[in-house]
Amino acid sequence: MSAYRQLPPDIADFVGRGRELSLVLGAGGDGGTAVPIVVVEGMAGVGKTRLAVHAAHQLVRAGRYGDGQLYVDLRGFAPDADPAGPGEVLDSFLRLLGVPPDRVPPDVASRAAVLRDRLAGQRVVLVLDNAADEHQVLPLLPADPGCLVIVTSRRSLALEGARTxxxxxxxxxxxxxxLSAVLGPERVATDPGAVADLAARCGYLPLAVALVARRLRARPAWPVRHLLSRLADERRRLDELSVGGRAVESVFALSYRALDPERRRLFRLLGIHPGHDVTADSVAALAKREPSTVESPLESLLDEHLVLQAVPGRYHLHDLVRAYAERLCEREDSAARRKAARRRVLDWYVRGADAATRLGRRFAVNVLGHFPIPAGPAPEFTDERQALDWLDAEYPNLMAALRLAGTGSWHAQAIQLPHILHPYLVTSGRTDDWIAGLHLAEAAAIHLGHTGAWAYTLTTLGLAYNTGGETERGRICLEQALALHRRIGQRDGEADTLNYLGAIRRRLGLRHEAIMDFRASIALYRELGDEVGEARTLSNLSIELHLVGRDEEALRYGHEALAIQSRRSGRGEASLRTNLGLIYAHIGRHAEAVEQTRRALVLHRVAASLPGEAQALANLAFSYARLGRYAEAIESGTGAVALGRQVANPELQAATLNALGEAYHLAGDDHAAVRHHTEALALAERIGDEEERVRANDGLADATSAPIVS
Incomplete structure (x- = not known):
């Protein structure tokens, strides 16, 4: 230090940070007796030093700290030097402030006292940059409230009275x-979409954005999209984020080297954890540790700003930090150790998904007879709501785990996960993810040469395709599955497949064939003693019998299904009551229809079943409209359509639109009726749904008083 005005030069291209800058500029001047302290903290490369220096210059320019400005790099995270000791820094400050070398006290406490004396009555701003911890900072603090201290650190510091x-x-x-400040607005304006994508690929980390901006400025022949394409490869991205002697990876490395060996290992493993975020339980499985021993290191990494936190109990890494952690894991941990860690966390997600969905399953997961749940710790749930909350929170990670299993060598987990998650994927309306996961399971079963698992997967894939409106692909999968089940004598799979085939034939208007499939399925379920399967197929048969005009027989089977279900625990009653209410509604017994459907609606809502709730509301709209309760009909129908749009199920969407269209027509609003029936007709024709196609055409004819020809 050779001058009293020690601030480094301000940054010409400083942008943004309005809220944070105002917090720093607003510190002090409140008439208090304590020195104001501002701690600017954040992850490596986020721009802490830039903000602190810029704020200090702004304060000096405003005339607030004209008596002096002190700056020191405390080297808390330096590549080639130890952190600066307080005694060393105090010695420099005191000499700068005019204390002769022979009058500088030998001990830290005495030097700190002299510093406070020299700064008394002065208006001085001190920037203590890159602090390692509180102990490094405390001796450097003045006592006069006319001073201001700005501290930066990658760690969370507990400085009493400081504004963070x-x-x-x-x-x-x-x-x-x-990017505009560095490259110039003209270059940015040529392809603003690429500029936005470039910033996103940098994870909006200021250092990374600054580096790509300077790299592009040094290469005027490069279009922005050229660098964007170079950053597309995640394995090379860190290499691309460097200019001259500055690189994102080297900045991260300083934080990593400050960790002890156990936290280093944990940090590296976070790079190979599937999904966006982690919990202490999932990391414990990954690292082969007890959850109680993992939470403290995770919190420590949070204090170091190597991990981030958006909600309590869940931690995540910035995308670039994750790439760095994964690279470290590949360098420092053997392939066998990485594979074992991934297998542990995949098994944990399988156990967690099984525990969470078991409470709400209507039927057995047949494939688990061939691929049992691996032993080990699993999340515990006291009720279904808690289980659903876990599934919602972990869903992106569960899908990432499934993709990891399906693209790696973890074939059993790739088969287990989409089958275990079946009920949750249906009730939450995630049909596309269900289909994608089942294709991974199919590939795994084929790779293992396991015909039984392949057949079960094809059965469920056929159901998923039919749910998603791809009727023909669903039929092909189910017929292929049926042949496999029969070839190897897999009777439970054959019963399921016949039930799902009956549903496809119903959609196609093949009434006789559908009835035959349902009856054959029921016979197999009875042979197997599977009352749950028998009840749901009896309910499906009841709908088909109603569609061919055999209403009394339909009602008998519907009530029989409900009686069987009442002897069983678990879910299933909601769907049976929904179907029974639908039959009552269509034969004009609307009071009974409303009773059954409202009871079903309560159960669907408890189970958080979006498709079930949508269908029940559509059924209520149908009955309310015919009872003259038009406001309730439109309200129920509107709710049904809104829910239907949230799930990837075109048949359900067509049914809800038709129900709302009928309600509008009976309420006298034919314009709205035509709009909804027209949309329903397009959906029904796209998926080949004969029942909803006819219903939409009838609705259009009623609303326009003219037949509609399709």
Whole structure:
């Protein structure tokens, strides 16, 4: 230090950070007796030093700290030097402040006292950059409230009375602003979409954005999309984020090297954890540790800003930090150790999914007879709501685990997960993910040469395709599955497949064939003693019998299904009551229809079943409209359509649209009726749903008083 005005130069292309800057600029001047302290903390590369230096310059320019400005890099995270000791820093400060070398006290406490004396009555801003911990900072604090201390650190510091400014990554507009400031607005304007994508690929980390901006400035011949394409490869991305002697990876490495061996290992393993975020339980499985021993290291990594947290109990890594952790894991951990860690966490997700869905399953997961749940710790749930909350929170990770299993060598887990998650994927309306997962399971079963698992998967895949409106693909899968089940004598799979084939034939208007399939399925379920399968297929048969005009027989089977279900525990009653209510509604017994359907609606809502709730509301709209309760009909129908749009099930969407269209027509609003029936007709024709096609055409004819020819 050779001058009293020690601030480094301000940054010409400083952009954004308005809220954070105002917090720093607003510190002090409140008439208090304590020195104001601002701690700017955040992950490596987020721009802490830039903000602190810029704020200090702004304060000096405003005339607030004209008596002096002190700056020191405390080297808390330096590549080639130990953190600066407080005594060393105090010695430099005191000499700068005019204390002769021979009058500088030998001990830290005495030097700190002299510093406080020299700064008394002065208006001085001190920037203590890159602090390692509180012990490094405390001796450097003045006592005069006319001073201001700005501290930056990658760690969360517990400095009493300090105002903490937590610096996050850029907002998209701030990242775009920095790119524009460095590259010039003309170059940015040539392809603003690519500029936005470039910032996103940098994870909006200010250092990364600054590096790509400077790299592009040094290569005027490069279009923005050229660098964007180079960053597309996640394994090379860190290599691309460097200019000259500055690189994102080297900045991350400083934080990593400050960790002890156990936290280093944990950090590396986070790079290969499937999904976006982690919990102490999932990391414990990954690292082969007890959850109680993992939470403290995770919290420590959070304090180091190597991991982030959006909700309590869940941790995540910035995309670039994750790439760095994964690279470290590949360098420092053997392939066998990485594979074992991945298998442990996949098994944990299988056990967790099994525990969470078991409470709400209507039927057995047949494939688990061939691929049992692996032993080990699993999440515990006291009720179905808690289980559903876990599934919602872990869903992205469960899908990532499934993709990892399906693209790696974990074939058993690839088969287990989509079958275990079947009830949750149906009730939450995630048909596309269900189909994608089942294709991974199919590939795994074929790879293992396991015909039984292949057949079960084809059965469920046929159901999933039919649910998603791809009727023909569903039929092909089911017929292929039926042949496999029969070839190897897999009777439970044959019964399921016949039930699902009956549903496809119903959609296609093949009434006689559908009835035959349902009856054959029921016979097999009775032979196997599977009352749950028998009840759901009896309910399906009841709908088909109603459609061919055999209403009394339909009602008898519907009530028989409900009686069987009442002897069983678990879910299933809601769907049976929904179907029974539908029959009552269509034969004009609307009071009974409303009673059955309202009871079903309560059960669907308890189970968080979006498709079930949508169908029940559509049934209520049908009956309310015919009872003259038009406001309730439109309200129920509107709710049904809204829920139907949330799930990938075109048949359900067509049914809800038709129900609402009929309600509008009976209420006298034929314009709205035509709009909804027209949309329903398009959906029904696309998936080959004969029942809803006829219903939509009838609705259009009623609303326009003219036949509609399809």
């Amino acid at each position: 400014v937590r610096l996050e990554v850029f907002r998209p507009d701030e990242a775009a602003g920095l």
